[in-house]
Amino acid sequence: MITVFADQYLYEIDSFLPESVDLRLYDPAQGLPKNLHKAHALLIRTVNAITPQTLPEIPEKLTFIGTGSAGTDHVDQSYLKEQGITFANAAGCNARSVAEYVITSLLLWAEKETESLQDLSVGIIGVGEVGTQVEQQLEKLQMSTICYDPPREERESPFRSSSLEEVLSADILTFHTPLVSDGNWPTYHWLNEKKLSSRQFRLIINTARGGVIDEQSLLQSHQNKNVSNFILDVWEDEPDLRPSTAEEAFFKTPHIAGYSIQAKQNASKFIADPLIEHFDLSTAPSKGQTEGQTIEGTVDNFGSLGELLHQLHPLKKYEARLQHILNNHRDQRGELFNKLRAEFPLRNEFSHIQLPASYFDRFPVLTDLGFGLIGQSE
Ligand SMILES: O=C(O)[C@H](O)[C@H](O)COP(=O)(O)O
Numbered sequence: 001m002i003t004v005f006a007d008q009y010l011y012e013i014d015s016f017l018p019e020s021v022d023l024r025l026y027d028p029a030q031g032l033p034k035n036l037h038k039a040h041a042l043l044i045r046t047v048n049a050i051t052p053q054t055l056p057e058i059p060e061k062l063t064f065i066g067t068g069s070a071g072t073d074h075v076d077q078s079y080l081k082e083q084g085i086t087f088a089n090a091a092g093c094n095a096r097s098v099a100e101y102v103i104t105s106l107l108l109w110a111e112k113e114t115e116s117l118q119d120l121s122v123g124i125i126g127v128g129e130v131g132t133q134v135e136q137q138l139e140k141l142q143m144s145t146i147c148y149d150p151p152r153e154e155r156e157s158p159f160r161s162s163s164l165e166e167v168l169s170a171d172i173l174t175f176h177t178p179l180v181s182d183g184n185w186p187t188y189h190w191l192n193e194k195k196l197s198s199r200q201f202r203l204i205i206n207t208a209r210g211g212v213i214d215e216q217s218l219l220q221s222h223q224n225k226n227v228s229n230f231i232l233d234v235w236e237d238e239p240d241l242r243p244s245t246a247e248e249a250f251f252k253t254p255h256i257a258g259y260s261i262q263a264k265q266n267a268s269k270f271i272a273d274p275l276i277e278h279f280d281l282s283t284a285p286s287k288g289q290t291e292g293q294t295i296e297g298t299v300d301n302f303g304s305l306g307e308l309l310h311q312l313h314p315l316k317k318y319e320a321r322l323q324h325i326l327n328n329h330r331d332q333r334g335e336l337f338n339k340l341r342a343e344f345p346l347r348n349e350f351s352h353i354q355l356p357a358s359y360f361d362r363f364p365v366l367t368d369l370g371f372g373l374i375g376q377s378e
Pocket of ligand 1: 047259
């Protein structure tokens with residue numbers, strides 16, 4: 001029998017694995033499980049790093065490690081390769097969720113700052129699965145985009161990246177790169193003092209990884225009014241976010257841009273499938289479609305699209321809880337940051353929220369954003 005140790009917050013992981021598997025859930029707040037010598041496979045999330053320091057001896061039976069995340073900067077993949085461990089991540093699992101976070105926060109920002117989004121350009125740094133979704137959603141809001149991804153241009157011949165100069169001419173920058181410290185295209189501190197002082201930015205959004213932006217320089221540029229606003233979902237010292245940066249952020253959230261029921265189901269499936277293949281197991285019984293959610297009530301309750309999105313996306317609820325942690329439990333903020341991420345109820349993506357017809361009459365863009373109409377299945 002194959003024994004699989006899995007982070008207890010990997011969403012519905014039991015339903016993506018065959019019943020023949022001996023599944024043992026562990027609490028990631030306690031670090032990697034102590035009795036890993038029993039495991040054939042280990043399934044983690046970003047909160048537990050896999051490096052020669054955290055896992056100095058690879059247990060004899062362990063041949064497969066998966067992370068239910070798109071990002072892999074917490075895993076030393078060369079180390080796993082040397083040790084003959086098969087590794088899988090969940091690339092693209094949360095692309096849609098992150099794109100929805102970006103557009104929701106942009107709409108809320110534009111309303112509050114009385115900005116007209118159609119008049120602003122967005123530079124997308126990193127145009128993989130997430131950046132591509134972000135580009136598509138921004139186009140639906142009729143915003144112009146400048147896509148920057150030179151390593152993708154090297155890998156994929158039809159793809160053309162904008163130049164650095166072009167992307168830095170955008171009014172808004174949004175980050176969707178992995179965090180990479182070496183090689184030809186490092187992203188660590190990609191947005192540094194030099195780039196930040198190249199022009200005035202209206203808004204910087206980071207939902208990628210904290211280290212991609214030099215947080216100290218960002219804060220400085222905000223104080224110098226070179227960056228009007230910034231929205232951070234990821235933090236350089238995560239989970240111990242710096243209160244000084246958090247206080248100045250236009251929105252601050254605890255690394256949840258990619259959190260939705262659908263993204264988390266994808267994450268579990270995207271690592272369960274290669275595990276099944278690796279051990280040549282029979283596939284798990286297929287799961288039915290998740291039901292989604294229906295919103296009742298009159299659209300007149302909402303004065304603006306921003307107000308409606310505020311109800312449908314929990315961005316500001318997460319923010320309020322994060323603020324509460326900073327105000328009342330600053331010394332425990334790292335631990336509580338992770339707890340908030342793990343325990344706050346997940347949202348549905350827009351395609352799994354159905355609204356009455358009057359909502360679409362009032363805000364036609366809701367169709368483009370992917371919301372469903374009550375009574376009309378996809
Ligand atoms: O890399 C990713 O997929 C995202 O950052 C994701 O939100 C990470 O989720 P976690 O593994 O921390 O639950």
